[in-house]
Every structure is written in C-alpha cells, then in structure tokens.
Amino acid sequence: MTGKERVVKSFQLGNSDRIPWVPFVGCHAGKLLNINATSFLQSENNIVEGISKAIEIYKPDGIPVMFDLQVEAEALGCNLIWAEDNPPAVVSHVLSEGVKLQDLKIPSNKEGRIPLILNATKKLRSNFPDIALYGLITGPFTLALHLMGTDIFMKMMESPDEVTELLEFTKKVGEAMAGYYIDAGCDIIAVVDPMTSQIDPGSFEMFVTQPATEIFQIIRDKGALSSFFVCGHAQQNIEAMCACRPDNISIDENIPLDFVGKIALKHNISFGGNMKLTVVLLMGTPEDAQREAMECMDLGGKKGFILAPGCDLPMDTPIENLQAVTSLVQDPYLQDIVRAMEKSEVDLDLLNMKDYGKAGKIIVDIITLDSESCAPCQYMVEAVKNIAPHFEGIVEWREHAIKRMESVTFMNSLMVKNIPTICIDGKIAFVSKIPPKHELIAAIQQRINEKLKLIISSHKAEILIIGNNAEECKQIKNNVDTAIKETGKNIKLSVSYEEKTRLIYGVAITPAVILTEHKLKTQGEIPKVDIIKEWLKDL
C-alpha cells in the first residue's frame, strides 16, 4: 500500500495495512534546510527542497505542502510581520483600517505567495506521486478575524449581519483556494479554522456552519478529500464541525482523542491528531515521542484514524523525535515494546545490583517482551539456549519477559532500555541484535576469563621473615619454602634483617613471620569512597 492509498483508505473509513502518519511539517522544514521561517515560507525552491527532505527523513504517508494561515490575509492586503522561527503574524486588519468589504476581491492564483505555493505543489506532486499532499486553506472564521481584527467577536453580537456577510466572502476565498490547490495536485484540502475554538456552538452554527459546509461540498464536487483542522479548546464544537460534512476532523491535545473519535465515527467521518506539540514533541525525548504516539494510536484505533501532531510542528522540534514516531508507526513489534515499557513509567523500586554477577557461576539474563509471542525475542533466547551446553555447570541463563512486573523492575535495575537484550553477569552485552554463536561464546568466555583472573589474583600473598641475621632465620625460611611448594600457592617470600623493618611492623622478639594478603577488589574502574570503607572494615 502506498502512503497516499493508506491516507485515502483511512479517510474513507476503510481498512488499511497500518495507521497512516501525517507529520504537519510547516516551517519546521526550514530547520531541515538550516534556514529561518521567513526564507522558508517565501521561496518555492525552499518549500520543495524542505518538504522533500521531510519526506525523505520522516517517511510520511501524507504531508502538507505549506502550513501558513496568513497566505490569504496577505493576498487580501493585511500586513504581516515575519519571524525567525514561526509563521508570520497578521498585524493589520484591512477592514478595521477603512477598507470596505465590497472593495475586497477574491485573490486570483497570481496574487501574493499563492503562485509559489501552487508551483511547489506541482513539483512535489510529480516527484512524490505516492504521498498524500495536503493543501491548507485558512478557514472562513479565522480569515474573517484576520480581515476584521478582534472586533469581530463583538460584531457577532452587535451587528451579526455584517459578520455573516464577511463570512460569505471568506467562504468564497476558501472555495477559490481549494480549487487552486486541487488543480495543482493536492489530494486533500484541509480547512484550518483554529479561531472557531473561541466561540460557542450557537455562534458556530450561526456564522460558520453554512460557509464551511459549502466549502466542503465544493471540495467533494472536485473529487478531492477534505479535513477540518482546529486547535485549542474546541470540544464544544465537534458535533457542529461534523455537521459541516468534512471527510476528516483533526484536533490538538486540548481535546481528548477518544472523545473526538467517538463523535466523528458516529457521523462516518475519519479523524486525526493529536500528539502533544510542545511538552512532548518539542521538549521531550525520542522515547517520550514514541510513548505519546503509541498512546494516540491506541486511542485512535485502526478505523479512520490518522496519526498527526496536534497542529503545525514547532520549528525546532528535534528531528530524532519525529523519526522515532516514524519507526514506531512502521514497526508493530516496536509498538508492542513501547506498550509494555509504559508499565515501567510507574515508579518502581530498583533492585540493588551492586553485587550482581559476583557469584561463582556466570549469569546470562535475557530481557524479552515474551519469547513466545515476539520473534526477535524467541531467536535471542534460542541463541543462548544453544550455546548453554558448552558451558554446562558454569553458566546459568534466565529469560525475563517484561509482561510481568518483576521483570520490568529487573530490566530497569540493569538499566536496559531496549528489547530484547542479553546481559552477562549484570552487564549489557547484546542490544536488540541476535548475536552469532561465536560472538556469544566469545563474550561468555571473556567473562569466564575475567572471573578466573580475579580468583587467581585474589590469592596472591607475601611472606616476610624478620630476624637479626641469616642464621636466625634459616629454619623458618626452609619451613615456609616447603609449605609454599607443598600447597602450590603463589606467594612471594622475602627476608629482612634490618632494624627499620622490625620497627615498622612493631616486632619485639625475633625471628618473626609477617603474612600479607593481596586481594584484587576492582580493576579498570574507580571504586567509590563508601565501597572502599566497606573493604576496610574487613581489616
């Protein structure tokens, strides 16, 4: 299935092979090209290059050509102020500056930035025939607000006819824009009307329902699909939005996904969203992004759901966070892992692993999802099982399937982050990859050698004989020599006749024997003071 087929199927509430992924890459694509939002949103080449780059690294099923809700307002004469890392903002509202509504004309496809977006759309269309292209138009209410300013809220109360007339105009602008984008090759027209989140269902029905419904009808007549995007607390208007008959509704984190899904599906409308833009995608880690995506996918379900961020991605969203979502979407096995790992979010008491792996035997732990249901886990367990007979009596192995809570605790205690993982004596040895037989044997053998070395070197000792002269020490030296030879121990023997040595050891009467035991405690690491204190207690 191609991405486009997947998106279309979901829009039509049909069965697709997996949940489609549509990252709303707007000026974030500028980051991918190392340019600012202003340079990105004003250049056909940059848009084509940036979106192509986003398609390459995020492997989306669908993507917007451009996410900028100021395009129509700009073409109609509103002034914009441009920003480094944001779409521009409308700073002047033509209708509040003396321009009359009847003097405003529907923008042609030659005005403002419209031609550059249309050209970019055509190029992307021919380069990426298998990806669903979204054309975004400013929704009729949001455009009306751009044109009139916030006075519109009071005008809705004080002179409703004026507002209705304005929305009739912004509807025509929307219809024209939808037509341009469809002709340029967009598969889906998204009517983005975030400001409707600020009004009540009564006002929505009075001012927005009719224009929005007519725009969606025109899109349908032209053979394209439609989506109604809102952001913000628009919970109160979801029913009213569905009544406008879009093919899809997309919302942000302010509205619970299951709430929207239930209403949308009841109206036979697909839905999408609503990954948290800032706290997760912008400020979180790739693991956070995957957990968030998983939660959305589980709430959204397989029917008619499109995974997407809540709204336009913040420009600085870390690339790896979005790539993490891409790999999750494409990999059902990873989804199982992320689901299982969610359990580990609960604060668990970690086991004290300080002395783990100090036993005589070598312990091999395999952390799995469950070797019975997860193929890579099964192969990893088998790999260990197969080499176990080589080390009979020396190696013990265990599987920890993290479907059980105690295994999750164990996994966290060993600081294991990926599934499956092999640990040898409490140290992570193989992560996610099934080791070839010889590598696994070599790793275990290495650990055996280390332990053996530790055992041997821990038996090293010295014997010092202290006396006044050779005569006095002769018999003792002979006896010690014999004892060392008979026991086969690795002991260094030395003799001292110096008074200084006697004083050091506090020897009053000679001859005397001093036994010094050398015990290897650690190697290749710096022991903490607390640990050294523990050793000293034995002295």
Added chain:
Amino acid sequence: MEDILEQITTCIEFGKINKAAPYPPNMKDQDGADELTKQALEQGVKAETILKQALITGMDRVGKKFSEKKIFIPQMLMSAKAMNAAIEHLKPFFTSGEIQRKGKFILATVQGDLHDIGKNLVKMAIEGSGWEVIDLGTDVKSEKIIASLAENPDAKVGLSALLTTTMQNMKDIVQNVKSHYPHNEILIGGAPVTEDFRKQIGADFYSPDPQGAVAYLNQ
C-alpha cells in the same frame, strides 16, 4: 438599592453595555451598565458598594460561566465592554482613594507574541475583581517587566503566550524576572501553556481560564 445593584450585575453578566446596544436581544431598549451605574451613584450608593456588590459579582458570574464553557469569547467580551462602561463612572473614586484596590497586577503578552485577546480577557476579569491592572501590552521583554516591578514592588505578574515558540520566551522571562524578584508571584496562561510547562519553567500558577487566575489572586 438592592434592586439597582442586581440590575447592574445582570447587565455585566449578559453584556448589556448601554441603552443603545442591540445585544442581548432580550434586553433591547433597556438601560445598560452605563446608565444604571450613573443612576446608582446619583441615588447615593457608594462607589465601593457598586464595585463590590455589582461589578465583582457580575464578573464572578461571567468568569464561572466561561470556565464552565457555558459562554465563550464573544459573550465574555460583551461583558467586558459592559463592565468598562460601569468602571468609567467609578474612576474618580479610585483616583481619590475612596475605593481601595486589592493590589497591583502587571500583565503582558511575552516577547515575540502579538496576541492580545487572551491577555485582555484576563485583564478584564482581574480588574473586575478589584485589582489594579498594569497592562504592558504585547511583545513584552523581561526588562520592561522588571522595570515595572521596580516601580510597583508588591505587584504580581501575569504572562500570556499563544505560540508554541513564544512559550520558550515565557520560560526565559520567568527565569529573568525571578532572578531579580524571586518573591513576586508569576501567573501564566495561554492556549499552548500547561501545568506541566509551568512546573518546568518555575512559574507560580497556571490557569486555563481567567477565572482560575482571579480565584488564585483573591484566595
């Protein structure tokens, strides 16, 4: 007297500005907050009584309905307009000191952000609950807030942001202001702002709606 105060409260609750205002349709041709406040003063009702028993009560009802999502921005703005019409008549009493404010509240939309609807709603709600609001406008840098705190050392601060990117500026401003004035409380709000975010940036209070901020300030 009870009667006229209740009438003013109702005008604020439903956004009836003055007699000429067409909204709400069911109060057409009746006196609005403007006329009724003037009449109350003429009848000898104390300015402070009008503020406390009519305006604050009215704004309280509006705030509650807004946070319960029974009304939305258009209705709230109409109430604000009605309240401003009433406040106009009370201004001389604030200046003369006859009415005491509860405190000062410095309010701003953060640097890089030009959105002011949210900020203005908060301004109205807080003003309506008896605080003096010092409105620094939009696109406000931390220096300006620090300068305003220097003049009003007991003031509390409110910051608004609508864009995800200006949330970052909100973080910088909170840290900057706190480094100069660690004990002045900072309240934050705006569409993308959350309680999690508040914790991350070390602000003192977050509310998804103006009423929450009013309740916090008046607790």
